Structures are given as structure tokens and as C-alpha cells.
Amino acid sequence: MLIDGINYRTIWWNAETKSVQIIDQTVLPHAFETLHVTTVSEMVLAISEMRVRGAPLIGASAAWGMVLAMRENAGDAFLEQSASALCASRPTAVNLRWAVERMLDVLRPMLPADRPAAAHGLAEVICDEDVALNRSIGRHGAVILRKMHETSRRPVNVLTHCNAGWLATVDWGTALAPVYAAFDEGIPLHVWVDETRPRNQGAALTAWELGRHGVAHTVIADNAGGHLMQHGQVDIVIVGADRVTAQGDVCNKIGTYLKALAAFDNQIPFYAAVPSPTIDWRMKDGLREIPIEERSPDEVARISGRMADGKIGTVDLLPSGSSAANPAFDVTPARLVTGIMTERGIARPQDLRTLFHQER
Numbered sequence: 188m189l190i191d192g193i194n195y196r197t198i199w200w201n202a203e204t205k206s207v208q209i210i211d212q213t214v215l216p217h218a219f220e221t222l223h224v225t226t227v228s229e230m231v232l233a234i235s236e237m238r239v240r241g242a243p244l245i246g247a248s249a250a251w252g253m254v255l256a257m258r259e260n261a262g263d264a265f266l267e268q269s270a271s272a273l274c275a276s277r278p279t280a281v282n283l284r285w286a287v288e289r290m291l292d293v294l295r296p297m298l299p300a301d302r303p304a305a306a307h308g309l310a311e312v313i314c315d316e317d318v319a320l321n322r323s324i325g326r327h328g329a330v331i332l333r334k335m336h337e338t339s340r341r342p343v344n345v346l347t348h349c350n351a352g353w354l355a356t357v358d359w360g361t362a363l364a365p366v367y368a369a370f371d372e373g374i375p376l377h378v379w380v381d382e383t384r385p386r387n388q389g390a391a392l393t394a395w396e397l398g399r400h401g402v403a404h405t406v407i408a409d410n411a412g413g414h415l416m417q418h419g420q421v422d423i424v425i426v427g428a429d430r431v432t433a434q435g436d437v438c439n440k441i442g443t444y445l446k447a448l449a450a451f452d453n454q455i456p457f458y459a460a461v462p463s464p465t466i467d468w469r470m471k472d473g474l475r476e477i478p479i480e481e482r483s484p485d486e487v488a489r490i491s492g493r494m495a496d497g498k499i500g501t502v503d504l505l506p507s508g509s510s511a512a513n514p515a516f517d518v519t520p521a522r523l524v525t526g527i528m529t530e531r532g533i534a535r536p537q538d539l540r541t542l543f544h545q546e547r
């Protein structure tokens with residue numbers, strides 16, 4: 188995506204410094220800074236501290252983490268140890284485990300001397316594939332937005348939760364890929380952006396990237412969506428996902444389930460946009476089986492932003508003595524999901540297996 192005329196991906200190899208370069212998402216939207224990651228333990232930290240975040244991007248980051256590991260020490264023990272550390276860095280998004288397992292399948296049978304180059308090649312492939320999958324999701328999803336505009340003859344109002352734009356992937360995004368594709372085709376659109384407490388990925392990241400692309404958008408408090416739906420101001424909800432099960436249950440940022448309930452009650456279509464590495468064919472019942480990350484209560488108890496003096500600051504929100512809890516994801520059951528937008532097309536949850544030729 189273009190930032191001030193320069194085409195960026197969210198992660199890339201810097202051959203000069205021999206490091207992985209990432210956009211530091213913890214300082215956006217107030218600063219645009221990149222970081223050099225040079226060891227696998229730095230990559231584990233970058234993922235757990237959410238300097239990189241979003242399911243497809245943490246998958247790509249884990250792949251690059253394995254490259255760094257193999258450059259440090261290509262022996263069997265370090266290979267396994269690095270893979271385990273990366274997998275444990277964030278538990279919910281299946282893309283992370285998917286990428287690490289894909290690397291292990293290639294690296295395990297090899298001689299240590301051959302591993303660094305092979306890991307590097309595969310990490311590049313994983314990144315390029317992510318871009319291609321997301322572009323394809325965009326093309327399929329844009330068909331729905333175009334049809335909505337042709338029927339209503341007014342701008343299409345999309346509501347989205349968290350950040351599932353290009354910052355959450357290597358490029359293009361998942362939920363925002365159809366928005367960008369439709370916008371680039373000239374279809375008039377407006378996006379309601381849930382602020383997405385506690386870390387405010389909507390207010391900080393989605394609003395920033397939509398603004399850079401020129402897409403009309405309005406940030407709303409997380410609790411406003413249901414009201415807007417009741418008053419006909421939302422035509423479609425599109426979210427990303429951290430894991431979709433074989434029966435079409437959708438795990439995504441905490442609060443997604445409430446949006447799906449409100450959409451269902453107001454007969455508004457609710458879609459999840461996911462590349463195939465986000466689908467966990469090994470799991471069926473999302474509520475019972477998907478591990479939900481519990482993050483630090485500090486993320487609920489405090490809030491960061493730009494202070495009046497221009498510096499970034501953090502302030503306390505809670506009375507002293509109050510405790511906070513911070514489940515980071517929730518599961519929307521398939522019965523509330525209108526469709527899953529994928530690189531292969533759009534399927535109802537119950538038809539997802541058929542779309543990907545998976546056996547029951």
C-alpha cells in the first residue's frame with residue numbers, strides 16, 4: 188500500500204542490515220516508524236507485544252522468525268525450540284502455527300547447512316502468497332459491494348471491527364480488501380470503524396489506513412454499532428478472523444460476536460473475510476475448541492494516546508482497587524454468519540468444506 192508515495196508491505200527482508208524490517212504498529216497513527224528485527228527472540232517479542240499483529244501478518248512474522256533462527260543456529264535443537272517459542276507467542280490466530288508447521292515440514296528433513304537459504308525462500312513465498320490471497324478475497328468481496336450499490340444507488344455503508352486491513356496482513360488486508368477493491372472501482376462507500384477497545388486497533392489502525400487510501404470513514408464507540416443498524420445506517424458487516432473452524436465458526440477480536448448478534452437481529456449480512464491459512468480444518472466447534480488469548484488487564488485499565496504536548500502518554504482509567512479482565516477474542520457461531528469471503532469465492536459457513544474440497 189502507498190504511504191506518502193512509497194509502496195510498503197508490512198514486513199520485508201532488509202538485505203543491507205540482514206534483518207527483518209517491520210512497521211511498528213504500537214506507535215501508529217501518531218508516528219510511522221519501522222523496526223529491525225535481528226533474532227528469533229526479538230521476533231517472539233515483536234509478536235507478543237503486538238508491534239506486528241493481525242492473523243496473516245503474525246503468520247508471516249513467524250515465518251521470518253524461523254529464518255532468523257536458522258541464521259543464528261541451524262541445528263535441530265534450536266529449530267524445534269524456536270518453533271515452539273514462536274507458536275507460544277500468541278495462541279489464537281491459527282496462521283502462526285500454520286506458518287511455523289509449513290517451515291518445519293521443509294526444514295526438518297534438511298541438513299543444517301541448507302536450512303537458512305531454504306527458510307528464507309519459503310518466508311518470501313508465504314509473504315507473496317498472502318498478498319495474492321488477499322487480492323483475490325478483495326475481488327470476490329467487491330462483487331457484493333457493487334451489487335449493493337447497484338440496488339440502492341447510494342453509498343454502501345460497511346461496518347468493520349478491529350483492524351483487518353493491510354496492516355493486519357502482508358498487504359491488502361482481508362475485511363478491507365473488498366473495500367479497497369470496490370473503492371478503486373469507483374463504487375461509493377463509507378466505513379463505520381469500531382474503535383475496538385482495549386487496544387483501539389480500529390481507531391488507531393483502520394482509520395489511519397482508510398484515511399491514507401482516501402476511503403470515507405467514521406470512527407464509532409464499540410457500543411454504537413447496534414444502534415446504527417437499527418436505524419438503517421449499516422448495509423453490511425465485514426470482519427476478519429483469527430481462526431475459522433471447519434463448520435464455519437468465526438473467532439475474531441473481542442466484540443465481534445456482539446456485532447454479529449446485532450446484525451442478525453436487524454437482518455444485515457455479516458461476513459468474515461479470510462484467506463485459507465486462517466481456516467483450521469482440524470477444529471469444528473469454535474466455542475469449545477479455540478484457545479482464547481487472555482492479555483494483560485493493564486490494556487483495559489489504561490489507555491494511550493497523544494497528549495496535548497504532542498508526546499505519547501498513557502493514563503489510568505480505573506479506580507484504584509478495581510480489577511480488570513482482558514479476553515482478546517470471541518467466537519461467533521456459524522449460525523450468525525451469512526458468508527465467508529475467501530480467495531476461492533464466497534461460501535455459506537455450511538458450504539466452506541465443499542468450496543475447499545475438504546472431506547467431512
Ligand code: MRU
Nearest residue numbers: 240241242351355361427428440
Ligand atoms: O489482536 P490483534 O490486533 O492481532 O487482532 C486482530 C484481529 O482480530 C483481526 O480482525 C484478525 O486477525 C484478522 S486480520 C486480517
